[in-house]
Amino acid sequence: MSLPLSISGLTVRAGARALLTIEELALPACSLTCIRGPSGAGKTTALHALAGLLSGTGRLAWGDADLCRMSRMARTRFRGAQMGMVFQDFLLFEELTARENALISAVFRPDRAALSRRADALMERLGLSGLAQRRADRLSGGERQRVAVVRALAHDPAILLADEPTASLDRATADALIADLAALARAEGRSVVIASHDPQVWDAMDRVLTIRDGVLEAG
């Protein structure tokens, strides 16, 4: 089930400083959205707020779930059930293999057999099958990025949040990855928000938003 996003009067603070302000934003379910903006403008902060990793005041609701009204524990549960995340620096476990990293979220789940099959299919689709048994610390930057994408999608999340997912990839691999992410999202009914500097990513999205000095506006 895909979830729409509805935000109003959102502020995320670090001490006295407002790191992020979003007055009004509504994204329909199954939409593909890009956040762009100069370095330091707040793209990562915005993604982390959308993930409930940062607390804010106001309203930030995926469907009926307003993250601003949830406890930290409830946000963690919601994120585990509904979200996949691709972090800017991948956050792989270096001593685990590509496949073990991709399956990390399956370990404690009752549906881990189905999840493993899905992860293997995603690895094949993203050209990683031959690298399944290779340790993460022996993968290239682009390979690590694709492992992080498989890990984010293995549990078929309703929401995918990705921070610069094409940054370490050559043009052809980047284009193929974004085409795959978009096609999978449309086929599987997923809402996607990507932070990216890459104009080719902007072109593949339904909507591009701009953030400047921590203020997100429709672009």
Ligand SMILES: Nc1ncnc2c1ncn2[C@@H]1O[C@H](COP(=O)(O)OP(=O)(O)OP(=O)(O)O)[C@@H](O)[C@H]1O
């Ligand atoms: N916890 C925090 N406390 C104080 N300031 C923070 C905190 N987290 C982020 N910032 C600041 O917020 C601003 C936005 O950072 P952020 O990483 O979101 O930018 P970005 O647009 O993703 O940048 P880049 O494109 O370089 O990754 C920066 O000035 C950063 O130093």
